[in-house]
Structures are given as C-alpha cells and as structure tokens.
Amino acid sequence: MDELDFNDKTVLVVGGSSGIGNSIAQNFRRRGAQVHVWGTRANAAAYADSADSDLEGLHYARVNVADADLIEATRVPFARLDVLVLAQGTVLYDRQEFLTEGFKHVLDVNLTSVMVCAQKFYPLLKDAKGALIVVSSAAAFHSTRGNPAYNASKTGAFGLTRTLAEAWARDGIRVNGIAPGLVETKLTQVTTANPKRLESALRGIPLGRLGTPQDMANVALFLASPLAGYLLGQTLLVDGGMLLA
Template sequence: MQEILHTFRPDLFSGRHALVVGATSGIGLDIARGFAGLGARVTATGSSAGKIAGLDEEGISFERLDVRDADAVRAFCAAQTRVDVLINAAGVARGEEEWQEEVFLDTIDVNLNAQMRFSFALHDRLAETRGSIVNIASMLSFLADPGVPAYCASKTGVLGLTRACAHRWGREGIRVNAIAPGYHKTDMTKPIWSRPKGEAAISKRTALGRWGTTEDLVGAALYLCSPAAAYITGICLEVDGGFATGNPLE
C-alpha cells in the first residue's frame, strides 16, 4: 500500500471527506485505507456489526448500514454535512442461487440499486464540493458468467448508471466514473483461487500472469478522484491485469 500512496502527494485529500460504501473488508476497505493515507477523513459503511467491531483503522470511522434499506440510506446521507468522494463498493455474488427470483432481486438491490440510492441522495453534497463518484463495476459488466446471472446483470447496469449520472451532473462539476476489477483475491473469489487449478487457469489468461490483489484497485480510485482526472467522466477503467483481452481458448 505504501508504494501506491507514495505515487501521490501525501496531503492530496486533506480536508476532504470520502464516503466508502461497503468497506469493512476486501476492495472497499483497501480503498478506504488509501484515501485515509492521503489525508482524507473517511467514513466507511458495512452491514456486519461483527466486522465493524473488529476494525480499528486510523482516519476511518465505520458505521453499520444496510444498503438495501432505502429509508436508512436517505437518513444517513442527509446527516452528511460534506462529501467530496463517494465510492460505491458494496457488492455480493450468490452463485447458482441467483437463478431464484428472490435472490436475483436482492442481489440487484445490493449491487445496483444501492449505488443509485447513495448517488442520488448525496447529489447536493457532491455538487457543493464538485466531488467525484466511483462505482465498482466488474469484468462481468462486459463478459458473461451463467453461474451468476444477477451479478452479471447488476454489474452491467452499473455502467449504464455511471454514464447517465456523468452526463446528468457533469455541468455541476460532479464527475462519475467506474472501476471494473478482474480476478482479485477476495473472500468472494476464494472458491476459485483456493484451488490450484482455479488459480492457475486465471493466471494463464491474465496478461500479467497473476491474480490481482485488492491493493491493485486503490491507485485507480485515488487517480479518478484526483485533479489529474479533472477531464475524465463517464468511463469505466478496467483493472484486470489484461484478463478480459486474454484468449479463453488457450
């Protein structure tokens, strides 16, 4: 992480408030650490009281919040007096269960509707600071996996939401972009990388020859919210080590 942070000015986000939704583990937590490491005041949300109780991170305050609870999200957002950065990182994948309608709809609610809820509810705060939104998409925003239909649908929807919000709010100074992770070693992907054959298959297709880490996504988030990206909005930055462009037939 320190090597990544040393790429940027150490006070880059000093005086700014970054809200990272879905940040008690994995991708969201490391992105929250990245912003805190560059001087931001960070608020991180998660749905698990147990995970929150076990976290003690300098510069980061954790709050329990169910992103599916529209009233709770609106109340939480209304209580924020300043927001410069919104990272929508909450996400779930439930495998074959997603072919059941109830599970499909709940997955959509977490992965897509929650990003809409936070973005809409924090619009005014972000307009005041001419802030940035980064939505977490996926390589499955572009590719298909029949094992996770709701995940595919929701992450494809994230791209549409990102582009629409970018054009709706661009003249107010709000930039809206997305990051599409590839195969990164997280709890969600553990069933694959914990098996030697699964890990090897992904590494073989990936141009860089390895799985990603959660830290590999931090620099992209920091960059997209920095002045260096002042003329970038409505894009999806793929951070997949070249997986999507690999040859699946090799």
C-alpha cells in the same frame, strides 16, 4: 503541488469495511482524507476476525444497503463530501441467483443501492464539486454463466456510471468507475481457494497474477484526483489484461 493530497477532504466509501472498498478507504486515509465507511456488521470491532478488513483511523457506520429505506434514513456525521466511492457488492453461488429471491437480493445490493446512495449524496457532491466512483466488475464485459444477477447488476452499474456522468457533469460532479478483474477477496474465494480453478484463471491473465485490492485503490485515488480532471463517464477495466484475448 501534490495532486494526490486529500488533506481537508471528506470521503465516504460504501462497502469500505473489507476487500477492495477497505483498501480504497485506507488509501484515501493515508493521503490525508477524513474517511467514513459503511459496512454490514454491528461495529468496527466486529471485523477483528476479518483478514481483509483494516478499520484503523476510519469512521465506521452500519448501513444495510440492501434496504433503500435505510439508506435514505441514515443520518451522516459530515456536512461536506468530496469523494463518494460505491464499492458495495455481493454474489450468491450454487445457482441461488437463478431464483427470484436471490436475484433480487443481488440486484438490490449491487445496483439499486448504487442509485439510492448516489442520489442521497448528490447535493453534497454538487456543493463540493466532488467525484463519484462506482466499482463495478469486469463481469460487465463478459458472461458469467453461474451468476446472472451478479452479471446483470454489474452491467447495470457500468451503464449507470455513464448516465450519471452525463446528467451531473454540469453540476461539477465527475462520475467514473472501476471494473476490477479477478481480485483476491472473500467474494472470489470460490476461484482463488481452488488450486485448479486458480491455475486456469491465471493462464488467462497476461500479467500472470491476481489483482490486489491495492491495485484497485490506486486507480480510485487517481480518478478522484485532479489528474483525472477531464475524465468523465469512463469505467476503467483493471484486470491485468484478462479481457484482451
């Protein structure tokens, strides 16, 4: 028996149009799952110019998760859901998160939408005895001086993962999370595209390299599989040892 076989399983990856979420979506597709993704652009073709997007074989829908009403109103084309991955995320630089408008926007995308999506799909996850995976961040475990909203939202997602895990365990839903370290995506280009910042960051990572979206996707596959059948409410820090020091 291949415990990483997801044939006949249905997976939804919110934020699955690019970056970490996209790698997670493709990982499940390669393992046989029917995979749906939500993104922000008009259609799948609109991602043709995105280096970290591969929507081949995925079922795409445009849903702006910053708007809770839109999440709740979105009709879904499946009647069963085995795995829900909440990988949506945004960050604002140049001190925009210190302003109320910016702070609220980041919280809406990174935290409020996590709860709204989880609640929307709770009945389907309960019916399937499914798995919910919340992608937070290593930022939940340390300060991020220039990004108070990102930090607060990811810390909140970490806490929400534990709380939903306890609340829904008796319903057969396993809730766990992933906290990526420094992964090369469009959200981290402020560091990865700056040679001096990148050099400094790599000195603080014992494995000596950036994380990749595929590194995170492999952990997601594990968390959704029977191999993690007795794991509940945990957020796995996948950071190459960055926070060991």
